Amino acid sequence: MPLLLAMLGGLLVSLVENIIARAITALGIGFVAYAGIDTLLEKAKSLIKANLSGMPSEILVIASMMGLGTALTIVFSAYAARFTLMGIKSGGTWVRSHYGATK
Secondary structure (H helix, E strand, O other): OHHHHHHHHHHHHHHHHHHHHHHHHHHHHHHHHHHHHHHHHHHHHHHHHHHHHOOOHHHHHHHHHOOHHHHHHHHHHHHHHHHHHHHHHHHHHHHHHHHOOOO
């Protein structure tokens, strides 16, 4: 009986260790991807703001009434989420290949 418990304990520790390693690596890769993409998205936002500032005020009022600001926020948030998830996915692949887990 003690041998069985020791084997189960070892198996449990091995599984938990693998899961924790995958999660930490995936989150780290996702954060790096988000930090890099965030800089790119901020540059795109500032470029759009600079181009919109040269427009006549009537056009800006119409764009504001149409919800252009909200639409741009949704688009940029979607890109940020997509690139972050791509980073997490690639981090999971790295963990699988380095820790010997199969697909």
